[in-house]
Amino acid sequence: MLLTWKRALIACCVFGMLGTVVLVSGVVPVKASSGHWQITRWFLNFASDRSVSFHSRGTQPPEDSGLMDARLGAEIYKTNCRFCHGLPGQEQPPVAKGMTPTPPRLDRSLLEKEPRELHYIIQHGIKFAGMPAWPVPTRSDEIWPVVAYLRQALEENREAFDAERSENDLAALAKLPVLQACVDCHGVDGVSRAGKQVPHLTGQAEGYLRLSLLAFRSSERNSGVMMPVCHALTDQEIDALSKHYHETVSTNLPASLEAEVADHATIERGRELAMNGDRGRKIPSCQKCHGPDAENRRDEYPNLAGQSKWYLQRQLELFQKRVRGGAQTARLMHPIADKLSEQERSDLATFYASLQTPDERPEK
Amino acid sequence: MNFVPSQSALDHAGVGAESIAGLFWVMLIGGCLIWLIVVGLAVYAIVVPGQHDQKRTRMLVIGGGAVFPTIVLTALLTYGLAMLPDLQRPAPEGSQVIEVAGVRWWWRIHYRMPDGNRVETANEIHLPVNEPVEFKLKSEDVIHAFWVPSLGGKVDMMPGRENRLKLHPTRVGVYRGVCAEYCGEAHTQMAFDVIVESREDYDEWLRQQASLAVAISDEAEAGRKIFAGSGCGACHSIRGTSADGVVGPDLTHFGSRRSIGASVLPNNADNLTRWIAETHRVKSGVEMPAFETLAEDELRALVRYLGELK
Ligand SMILES: [Cu+2]
Numbered sequence: 001m002l003l004t005w006k007r008a009l010i011a012c013c014v015f016g017m018l019g020t021v022v023l024v025s026g027v028v029p030v031k032a033s034s035g036h037w038q039i040t041r042w043f044l045n046f047a048s049d050r051s052v053s054f055h056s057r058g059t060q061p062p063e064d065s066g067l068m069d070a071r072l073g074a075e076i077y078k079t080n081c082r083f084c085h086g087l088p089g090q091e092q093p094p095v096a097k098g099m100t101p102t103p104p105r106l107d108r109s110l111l112e113k114e115p116r117e118l119h120y121i122i123q124h125g126i127k128f129a130g131m132p133a134w135p136v137p138t139r140s141d142e143i144w145p146v147v148a149y150l151r152q153a154l155e156e157n158r159e160a161f162d163a164e165r166s167e168n169d170l171a172a173l174a175k176l177p178v179l180q181a182c183v184d185c186h187g188v189d190g191v192s193r194a195g196k197q198v199p200h201l202t203g204q205a206e207g208y209l210r211l212s213l214l215a216f217r218s219s220e221r222n223s224g225v226m227m228p229v230c231h232a233l234t235d236q237e238i239d240a241l242s243k244h245y246h247e248t249v250s251t252n253l254p255a256s257l258e259a260e261v262a263d264h265a266t267i268e269r270g271r272e273l274a275m276n277g278d279r280g281r282k283i284p285s286c287q288k289c290h291g292p293d294a295e296n297r298r299d300e301y302p303n304l305a306g307q308s309k310w311y312l313q314r315q316l317e318l319f320q321k322r323v324r325g326g327a328q329t330a331r332l333m334h335p336i337a338d339k340l341s342e343q344e345r346s347d348l349a350t351f352y353a354s355l356q357t358p359d360e361r362p363e364k
Numbered sequence: 365m366n367f368v369p370s371q372s373a374l375d376h377a378g379v380g381a382e383s384i385a386g387l388f389w390v391m392l393i394g395g396c397l398i399w400l401i402v403v404g405l406a407v408y409a410i411v412v413p414g415q416h417d418q419k420r421t422r423m424l425v426i427g428g429g430a431v432f433p434t435i436v437l438t439a440l441l442t443y444g445l446a447m448l449p450d451l452q453r454p455a456p457e458g459s460q461v462i463e464v465a466g467v468r469w470w471w472r473i474h475y476r477m478p479d480g481n482r483v484e485t486a487n488e489i490h491l492p493v494n495e496p497v498e499f500k501l502k503s504e505d506v507i508h509a510f511w512v513p514s515l516g517g518k519v520d521m522m523p524g525r526e527n528r529l530k531l532h533p534t535r536v537g538v539y540r541g542v543c544a545e546y547c548g549e550a551h552t553q554m555a556f557d558v559i560v561e562s563r564e565d566y567d568e569w570l571r572q573q574a575s576l577a578v579a580i581s582d583e584a585e586a587g588r589k590i591f592a593g594s595g596c597g598a599c600h601s602i603r604g605t606s607a608d609g610v611v612g613p614d615l616t617h618f619g620s621r622r623s624i625g626a627s628v629l630p631n632n633a634d635n636l637t638r639w640i641a642e643t644h645r646v647k648s649g650v651e652m653p654a655f656e657t658l659a660e661d662e663l664r665a666l667v668r669y670l671g672e673l674k
Binding site: 276277279280282283284285286287288289294295296297298300301327328329331332335 | 504505589590592593594595596597598599606607609610611651653654655656657
């Protein structure tokens, strides 16, 4: 039989019609229970590995190794990843196992991937596979701790960091069980237990804590770490947590390492700007809204004294890039952050981090 | 009284503006006369038939086209230049010196006192009638221009440089000054009020401006607390309180001013509420953030407090 244009066309039409009939009839199963064929699985994995390797070129891990805090990564992993992947090196949980493709066991074979590739996978997720993207695309900085944790956990065959619970902790948890969701990062007393990316909450203004938690819950404040944590909190829980951290004033804030190392001149430059502002550059004084010793400071305004330097500096950058979000009052910060140079952000953050004494914490 | 006061060089109330208005009238009338003559000649040339006398035509062209303009323009220039020394001459020693700085989009004002102190206020200038006053004009950001049409000429305010101007008001009243150099988004909303008053009223006003904030009623005390606690003091000063900000206008005697926001709105409770809660809808681009989250009763207390700051 000769292949002519006419016959080819007729064949195409017949196949097309058959295809439509099959599609409309619904006989093709979409069920996940049967899994993929071996060849489909191989093909998908190969395609996704190639794609990740290609697209993650140019992503660099941060120079500051303190931002690869495995301790924080472990806690983020617990809230964001564990219910699909299980702990690294272990079996997946039964529900996730029913997915097609199944969330892979994160085992040592993952160490073959570059950190940048892991970062890329966690930031963007994997299409058609059920691996979700990071909750906020603009906060990819929050992913590095997770990468650090995965690598460390797999290298050291370590499942998780043991949560150290003192008697004090247990007593507080018994009184306010929902604290369970916070202690491993923020501690019971509001002092960070997971490095400088986690802000201290100890003695923070109650109104500010409440508005911040509400803003995380409604996705008005962007953080791939805090948004999932707050998603399930009820209004009552938010009130109780805000009250708890406001009232728990810890006197043993760890001296922020960076502030200690900072030279006197940096702190003084920060102090001058924070206390007096700069008329020529139209920068208002921070002190009137953030303390120390602000008269009658509004409960919705955060106290900054003793906060982690890295955290403060990062928040100022996020304000400037308009990716932080926050409560409605956060708009007050945008024009202010726009005027600060990198040097000034660092000076100001160092100054506030250097305020350690309890009397520089908010007045009651 | 009308909220928008007089803003015209023709409605002059000062020595400078008067001579400028004189110059304007001379030029206007002179210009009209010349126009009439030229049009008359043109009509004559068209209407009268036949050849015109060559010699007379040539004389008319040279006389009317070269000699006459030279004489007229020289006279005008001399008249104009003769006005300058008087306009330019600094106010005599001992006159009031007022420093005005243009800031996007308002006016920072300092009165130099005999004892060497400087009294800060904003957006409203008081002048004693029939006395020359010396202005020192600066800018804190871009180029602005200071102009009170009813009182005198217009002078640029340049960053990094001090210009000067003398004003000599001759009639009691309220006049409007404006920024006369495009300076950005809210340029058209950058005006100020000038109040010319008797020496006694003026002395009384200046004495009051130089004082610390007045005592306030118990009802206003809540407002003062909100002012401090909301961070208004990060930008505004109220002398005698903890508010010592320098980014925005001094509010020590805000309640005594006619207007809000560099003469944008009349100063009353409703407008002040709007100014604080929806600043950018009143004056777009302004460097003050809107305080949208203040509750109604907080706003009321705040407005009451500011209103009492006479
Ligand atoms: Cu202007």
